[in-house]
Amino acid sequence: MSGALTTTLNLALFALLALFPPMPRHSSPFNIQFVLGWWINELPVLGLCWLVAGTVGTLVAPRPGVWWLLVALTALDALLLGRIAVRARSARPALSEAFRAVYGPDSAPRPTRPPWWRLVVPIISWRPDVRRVRNRRYGPARRGNRLDVYVSRRRRRSEAPVLVYIHGGGFLIGSKMLGARPLLYRLAAQGWVCISIDYRLLRVGYGDQLADVRAALDWTRANVPAYGGSPEAIFVAGGSAGAHLAAMAAMAPPSEGGAGTEVRGVIGFYGYYGPVGRSEPGAPASPQDCVSPDAPPFLIVHGTLDTLVLRRDARAFADRLRASSAQPVVYAELPGTQHNFDFFQSPRFHAVTDAVVRFAELTLSPTPTTRPTPPTRPTPTTPPTRPTRPTR
Structure with a gap:
């Protein structure tokens, strides 16, 4: 039971740091929220495999005590991992x-x-x-x-x-x-x-x-x-x-x-x-x-x-x-x-x-791909000129 609880708690921490990482004030080469949340943000399927491997043995054989807490934490982890997977879309x-x-x-x-x-x-x-x-x-x-x-x-x-x-x-x-x-x-x-x-x-x-x-x-x-x-x-x-x-x-x-x-x-x-x-x-x-x-x-x-x-x-x-x-x-x-x-x-x-x-x-592409320029607008003080008629 203790191993299953540890798995669910660790996964909840990693998933929450992937979903809501504390943002630093400045760019830096290292921080702990990146280390813990990065991998699961890209690979929620591995987090799900870890969750199943760490909890299935306990969930299929209910024991008195904190079994319902384990069920609730497992469901929470699954929801968090699902949200990470959907967000990638x-x-x-x-x-x-x-x-x-x-x-x-x-x-x-x-x-x-x-x-x-x-x-x-x-x-x-x-x-x-x-x-x-x-x-x-x-x-x-x-x-x-x-x-x-x-x-x-x-x-x-x-x-x-x-x-x-x-x-x-x-x-x-x-x-x-x-x-x-x-x-x-x-x-x-x-x-x-x-x-x-x-x-x-x-x-x-x-x-x-x-x-x-x-x-x-x-x-x-x-x-x-x-x-x-x-x-x-x-x-x-x-x-x-x-x-x-x-x-x-x-x-x-x-x-x-x-x-x-x-x-x-x-x-x-x-x-x-x-x-x-x-x-x-x-x-x-x-x-x-x-x-x-x-x-x-x-x-x-x-x-x-x-x-x-x-x-x-x-x-x-x-x-x-x-x-x-x-x-x-x-x-x-x-x-x-x-x-x-x-x-x-x-x-x-x-x-x-x-x-x-x-x-x-x-x-x-052989066609030039230059950056499009926004259309020009007439200034408020100068009304747009009307097109002149062609001379005969």
Whole structure:
């Protein structure tokens, strides 16, 4: 009985922190509400499995004492987990609205259905139809300058789009094996060439990490044709600190370790776009310092309940980018979403992958995709002029 009660109480704590996490005043690299509430927010099905495994033995064999309390707590946990699962469905409408606001009414991402077993076993991203070429070296560092290439075993094509993903971790931890693996495998299965990179983390400055990203992009342009990818269709993406590095690599001048406009688009998940304390004096310390009219198209996806990087910080970067860039900037806030939402094959992240595919389609479309301008209105003091009749 005590073990079952402990299970229900722990699950109630995790679920409540997923639904109603205390929001900090400032963005920070760590807090306890993220650690306890993040995983169950993305994987309520695992919470349900834990609940069943921890309580079914006691529930089917009623004992005197606190058995009714256990029943009530189990029902409460089930309701909380159900609410978390239903809330994840709000991601797709938010993404569709963000695309329509930038590209027009017919631009919403097309819904797709994942295989049912991926939702039942969401921690597995591997696919048999995708080959992972491991540990290609793009620089001199032994471990920090390696990358993996994901290609389809069935759909090999030339001039395929390319996605380069940069992992997060507060510029201190992380690995190319963490983050966005469901996205990498799905795009590779559709014929993309996907690349996930490592970069140096310890005993190096921020400029060295940005130089690693730049070197990885240079390696990609030089070597991706051998895998069927197009050097002219490279998208750079990242999560958290990786989104920061992706934005900097796309917008910073080449002299500062950036790639300029040599990438076709930037995709940022739960990104941190503020200054970095380890940056060198005189060098740009944040993507906000590099915003210019020449910035490439951006897709920025953030959670409303992100307790590590507050949504107001991501929104401020998106607003500044929109005010300066001549290219489309899609900014979507996902209701009820925490940090690290790209780690698992969840319904929420499946909707995000649909948005990434749509963003690439619109960006690579031969039709120019410039940001729509609002219609002009006549000033109150000047009445609108009537059209003149044509002369004969």
